[in-house]
Amino acid sequence: MARVWRFDTDVNTDQILPGRYAPYMTSEAELRKYPFIEARPEFAKTVQPGDVIVAGPNFGCGSSREYAPQSLKMVGVGAIFSPLFARIFYRNALNLGLPLFELDLTTLADGADVDLDLDGGTLAHADGTITLPTPPEFLREVRAAGGIIPYFREHGRFPGEEVVA
């Protein structure tokens, strides 16, 4: 069983990982200690691998700092659900292989028990099971490869890109 971490709307990257805690200022090894360090200090201490984040719209707005989604991936966040993600965050998460779903699940309470099955495409909770939308081809390919870099290394091109002979 995993749990839901509920967040509000417009969660920005300064909340997820304040600039002062960037690897540039500290060190990459410490990154896992810092997600939501000021906004929600208990998060990094108690989050368990497979837990999910459920937020209102515009999750990840603000800076381009990839260490924000990277820190969430490091602590094992299984997926993030928000009706709308900020563009750069979405792209960064996609590149890192951190699953995002454009879904409004804000009826789920903070701390609710859930069971995320990414392969089966479901999220089970106390009152039922949600079928997760099938991501577009592009995303599926990147996710299956484990991120854009493994994808690129394997194929020598971006998904959908025509290889010019």
Add this chain to the structure above:
Amino acid sequence: MNGRTLSEIILSRAAGRSVASGEVVTLEPDVVMVHDSIAPSVIKILREQLHVDRLPHPDRVAVAVDHVAPAANLATAEAQAKLRTWVAEQGIETFFDTGRGIAHQVLIEERLARPGRIVIGSDSHSTAYGAVAAFGTGMGATDIALALASGRTWMRVPETIRIDVVGQFRAGARPKDLALAVVRRLRADGGTYTALEYHGLADLSVGARTTLSTMALEAGAKAGLIDPAGLPSAYPVPEWLQTDPTAGEPSYRERFTIDLDAMRPQIAVPDTVDNVVDLSELGRVPVDVVYLGTCTNGRHEDMAAAAAMLEGRRIARGVRMMVVPASREALQAAIADGTLATLVAAGATIGPPGCGACIGRHLGVLAAGETCLFTGNRNFRGRMGSPDARIYLGSPEVAAATALTGYVCDPNEVAIDAVMAGEGV
């Protein structure tokens, strides 16, 4: 035939085929910008994950040390030393080290960003390049590393929100107020995945255009393009970029008009950029710090506007005023015409060109309980230091009026008070 948006024109040319919004294209960016804050991650990904020792196009790379310039501690000093070695190894000539200024400002000054180009940067405010009608957008470390390694990147052609600006700036309203009014209208996520496209601003300086293009990001936009009409001749507009007046209306996702005649000074209230009110609706908010700088409002014209109001006066007792020029050019211009001397005489503290305390790392970080009037682009909780500091966003003129009175203040109010020449005013 339907007309095309600026994004469609620029991205079609780069993709080598006619593309419309919604399509995904792969293209070769003209410039890939990397700054000191993200460079260590980018270099690490290049080495450890992509195993690339030599970049294929060092001539298309611009590197800036701006986020922590000069280095604030041992960790940043060592990271910057490694960055310098890497830049030399790669033969990157467009390297803007400590003191040259904020990458966005510098790339525009150096004309690395110019009409019709595609500039991607390791920084969200890379929308800045839209000021000179370059398609500028921000990406994370992995995307930037891949672009450096392959010379290519992918992107989705954005839909466009067209903003027609009519009327004249008056009654203390400035380009920053327009930028805030747009975020107020669209909200923080109203422009997500879109390009904002401004028309009707042919009279605006490149600097004022940059205020608008940097802040497009605060509505979630991928790009913030200003119609190139009226750009100085240093930024020639290629013929292919000129929109065809005989073509029909492009398909916009949304289109609206903003009337400057009706605009008054705007203020973004903590803790979100879209929490904007007319300054006249704000009660009396005392401040501890006034901070003039950043890629949004740290140019010579911004400093000069503040200096014109501070000339012969002193900032209020108990207020600290930081002025951090966006670039060395801006600083030099402010030295040459006496702007800097005026600001210093009024009691301001001058920082080295760069990002300064914009991200709360050095050079004027805020303490718990402090309030700052900031000419930058973000007022998120914790942005400039303590999560218990409060940040209000306003124009350089509001900054000067606030410095004089000690509370968030309408520039019109100070102009009247000045006649009475009160203490601290």
